[in-house]
Every structure is written in structure tokens, then in C-alpha cells.
Amino acid sequence: MxxxxxxxxxxxxxxxxxxxxxPYKRNEYRKVILPLTVLRRFECLLQPTRKAVQDEFQSIKTQSPRIQQARLQAVSGYRFYNLSKLQFTPSGEDIHSLLDDPNNLAPNLNSYINAFSPNVRAIMEKFKFSDQIAHMAEKNILFEVIKAFSKVDLSPQRVDQMQMSYVFEELIRIGAEQSNEEAGEHFTPREVIKLMVNLLLDPENDLNKSHVVKTIYDPACGTGGMLSVAEEYIRQLNSEARPLLYGQDWNDEAWAVCKSDMLIKGEDADNIIHEDTFRHDGFRRDEEGNKRRRIGDPQDKEKDPEHIADITRIYGNFTDADLRDTETVPLKVSIEEYFKREVLPHVPDAWIDHSKTKVGYEIPLNRHFYRYEPPRELEAIEADIRELEGEIVALLREVTA
Structure with missing residues (x-):
């Protein structure tokens, strides 16, 4: 990068x-930034094969839409493509820049988006980006915004797949904060995600088996952070593993970003469903009638409340800073003996994080150097307050005179 x-x-x-x-309030910035980031990333990914895709389309125009889609995806190298002869960056051979015609930028940008494959068009619909194009055009800022994005290099040579996922997550987090919403509603810190994934997958004993297939389902996937970390965890243990990722979310923007991320990674983005999980489980059963794996809901342990309670307790202990404490142990006393004698009787499930143990000397400076100075008499303090009140009254008279 x-x-x-x-x-x-x-x-x-x-x-x-x-x-x-x-033209926009702070809580509305993400309505522009998120979809344009997705479009720019997709354009950068498709740039090397764009002409080949257009040539292929000319040869299969008469074929069915399903055949066209399969052929064009194969040529592009991704599960999406674009047939437009427009782009953000400066014009080249047989392709023109959106900035070449400022007077028609809004309709040209809509045309550019409509030339994407159906899955990308669906993403833009959930972003409701056509409304933002019209609004920016009306306020005469569309040209400058597109010009600024044309200078953002999101090519895979500069920003790899995992880093781009981090960029998405960071933009979502900033947008949530600036709209005065709870950031956690849209964004779960990656450290928390890693902990949850570790808790879920640690008991799995077959992850190192050749070509193992694991199905992961996040019923409230948001921008897809948990799905990404689960996939990364499995592939680090077994590069030949085949994790299948499924997600569902009701928030339009979060769903659009998650689906975008799946497309960029080459995953099956159709496995990201836009539904309210509480009302409709989009993945109730798989092809063999088995319930899919859920983040935080390990397979074969769904009916074990004690196991779920243990996971919840462990997870809470790791993430709740209020449960942490420190002890000052005399230098000549064994830490383990002190811990058993002074801590465990009061907190039976406590444990020691030895990585944070420090050895040193404490110098009680207050005991040796502190000198007590009694407070001033109340009459003196009251006199100072009256003097300040008088100054305030005088200042107010000057203002109101």
C-alpha cells in the first residue's frame, strides 16, 4: 500500500x-462517500480486462442474459463487470472520462452505473445513489466530487484485498460516528471480531484436513467483518480449506458494503441476503437440510445452554475493562502464593496475565515529602467570591448599557 x-x-x-x-450535513456524508468508494474500487479492479469484456460482449449479444453474465464474469476475472465506455480517470483509447462533459455529468454517471452487471446495480440501488447524483448536480458540486475520486488510486497493486476491506470498515465507522449513531451498530472492532471467531472455531478439530468445507453464517453481518475474519482464520490454518460465507442484514448501507466486499474477494455475493433475520431467516436450511453455521453459535452445541453461557462469560471477561485489576505484591513474596491467599478467596475465577507483570521499586513520595497546608479561612474565601460577583455585575452593566 x-x-x-x-x-x-x-x-x-x-x-x-x-x-x-x-449541501450536505455531516450525518449525510456517507451517502456519497461509500458508494463512490465502491464504484472507484470496482473500476480499478476491472481496468485491465475492460476492453476484453467489451469485445466479448459484442460477440455474444444474441445469447441469453445468463450465458452473457457467465461469459463476461469469466473474462473480467470477477463476479461483476462493466460495459460502459466511460470511466473516472482521463480518457484513453476507445474510452472517455466522465469529466470530459461536465454539462452531462449526472446522466453520464447514471449511465456508467447502469452499465455494470445486475449485482452491482442492486448495490447502488440500496445506496440510493441516484438521489445523491441528482442532489450534487443541483448544488453544482458533482464535477468536483467526481474529479476528487478520480485521483484516488484503489488498484489492487496499491490496495490489496484485505486492506480494502479495512478501508471499507473504517469509512463505515467514521460515517456512523459523524451521524451521531452508536458506532457499534454498524461497526464491530476487529479485535472483538477476532476473539469471537477464535471462540467459535477453536473447538473445530478438522480444520487442517485437506479440502475441508466450512459454512459460516452471520445473521447480522453488517459490513461483513466477521465473515472476513472467519475466512482468514480458516485459510491460515489450511490454505486448501473452502469456507462458504453466508450473511444477512437489514441495513441498506451495511448490506451494500458487505455485498461489495464479497464481490471484490471473488465470493458468491448472492449469499448476502437483504432481509430482517428476526422476521425471515434467509438461510434456514442448506441443500442437505442442515442448519448453517452461525457466528457465535457453534455447530452441535446449539442445545447446550451451559456451553453458550461459558462462551459469553469468557468473552465478557476479555472485553470488559472494568473486570481488570492490579495488585502490588511485596518484592520478596511469591506472586502465585499472594494470588492464592489474597485474590482467589474473593474472586475464584480470577487469573494472572503474566505478560503484564512488572518488577520494580515503589517510592512513597507523599509519605516522605508531603506537607499539610490547611485551607484558607471561610471568611477569606467568601470575600473573594463577593469580589468576583461584583466584577461580573460590572461587566454585565457595560454590555447592557
């Missing part, structure tokens, strides 16, 4: 919001 972190790239993208000030 040329030395830049995902937070720096996300920060650079979010700085484009300066162009939105006035």
Missing part, C-alpha cells in the same frame, strides 16, 4: 467530504 495504512487511505477519501459541506 506504498507505506500508507488503511486508516490513512480512509482518511484521505473522507477528506473529500470538504466538498460536500453546505
Amino acid at each position: 506504498n507505506g500508507q495504512t488503511h486508516k490513512q487511505i480512509a482518511g484521505f477519501i473522507w477528506s473529500i467530504c470538504n466538498l460536500l459541506r453546505g
Whole structure:
């Protein structure tokens, strides 16, 4: 990523919001930033095969839509494609820049989006981006916004697959914070995700078997962070494993970003369902009639409340900072003996994190150097307060005179 972190790239993208000030409130910035980031990433991914895709389309125009889609996906190398002869960046051979015709930028941008494959068009619909195009055009900021995004390099050579997922997550987090919503409603910190995935998959004994297939289902997938970390965890243990990712979410923006992320990774984005899980379980049963794996709901342990309670307790102990404490142990006393004598009788399930143990000397400075100074008399304090009140009254008279 040329030395830049995902937070720096996300920060650079979010700085484009300066162009939105006035026509947009802060809590509306993400309505523009998220879909344009997706479009720009897709364009960068499709750039090497774009002409080949257009040539292939000319040769299969008379074929059925299903055949066209399969052939064009094969040529593009992704589960999506674009047949437009427009792009964000400057014009080239047989392709024109969206910025070449400022007066028709809005209809041209809509045309550019409509030339994507149906799955990408569905994403843009959930982003409700056509409304934002019309609004930016009306406020005369569309050209500058598209120009700014044309300078954002999201090519895979610069931003790899996993880093791009981090960028998505960071943009979602910033957007949630700026809209005064609970960030956790849309964004779960990656450290928490890793913990939950570790708890879920640690008991699995077959992850190192050749070509093992694991099905992971997140019923409230948000932007797909848990699905991504679960896949990464499995593939680190077994590069030949085949994790199948399924997700469901009711939030339009979160669903759109998750589906975008799945497309970028080459996953089957059709496995990301836009439904309310409480009302409709989109993956109640798989093809063999088996219930799918759920994040936080391990297979074959669904009916074991004690196991679920243990997972919840362990998870809470790791993440609740209020449960942590420190002890000062005399230098000549064994830490283990002190722990058994002074701590365990009061907190039976406590444990020691030896990585945080420090050995040193404590110098009680207060005991040796502190000198007590009694407070001033109440009459003196009251006199100071009256003097300040008098100054305030005088200032108010000057203002109201």
C-alpha cells in the first residue's frame, strides 16, 4: 500500500467530504462517500480486462442474459463487470472520462452505473445513489466530487484485498460516528471480531484436513467483518480449506458494503441476503437440510445452554475493562502464593496475565515529602467570591448599557 495504512487511505477519501459541506450535513456524508468508494474500487479492479469484456460482449449479444453474465464474469476475472465506455480517470483509447462533459455529468454517471452487471446495480440501488447524483448536480458540486475520486488510486497493486476491506470498515465507522449513531451498530472492532471467531472455531478439530468445507453464517453481518475474519482464520490454518460465507442484514448501507466486499474477494455475493433475520431467516436450511453455521453459535452445541453461557462469560471477561485489576505484591513474596491467599478467596475465577507483570521499586513520595497546608479561612474565601460577583455585575452593566 506504498507505506500508507488503511486508516490513512480512509482518511484521505473522507477528506473529500470538504466538498460536500453546505449541501450536505455531516450525518449525510456517507451517502456519497461509500458508494463512490465502491464504484472507484470496482473500476480499478476491472481496468485491465475492460476492453476484453467489451469485445466479448459484442460477440455474444444474441445469447441469453445468463450465458452473457457467465461469459463476461469469466473474462473480467470477477463476479461483476462493466460495459460502459466511460470511466473516472482521463480518457484513453476507445474510452472517455466522465469529466470530459461536465454539462452531462449526472446522466453520464447514471449511465456508467447502469452499465455494470445486475449485482452491482442492486448495490447502488440500496445506496440510493441516484438521489445523491441528482442532489450534487443541483448544488453544482458533482464535477468536483467526481474529479476528487478520480485521483484516488484503489488498484489492487496499491490496495490489496484485505486492506480494502479495512478501508471499507473504517469509512463505515467514521460515517456512523459523524451521524451521531452508536458506532457499534454498524461497526464491530476487529479485535472483538477476532476473539469471537477464535471462540467459535477453536473447538473445530478438522480444520487442517485437506479440502475441508466450512459454512459460516452471520445473521447480522453488517459490513461483513466477521465473515472476513472467519475466512482468514480458516485459510491460515489450511490454505486448501473452502469456507462458504453466508450473511444477512437489514441495513441498506451495511448490506451494500458487505455485498461489495464479497464481490471484490471473488465470493458468491448472492449469499448476502437483504432481509430482517428476526422476521425471515434467509438461510434456514442448506441443500442437505442442515442448519448453517452461525457466528457465535457453534455447530452441535446449539442445545447446550451451559456451553453458550461459558462462551459469553469468557468473552465478557476479555472485553470488559472494568473486570481488570492490579495488585502490588511485596518484592520478596511469591506472586502465585499472594494470588492464592489474597485474590482467589474473593474472586475464584480470577487469573494472572503474566505478560503484564512488572518488577520494580515503589517510592512513597507523599509519605516522605508531603506537607499539610490547611485551607484558607471561610471568611477569606467568601470575600473573594463577593469580589468576583461584583466584577461580573460590572461587566454585565457595560454590555447592557
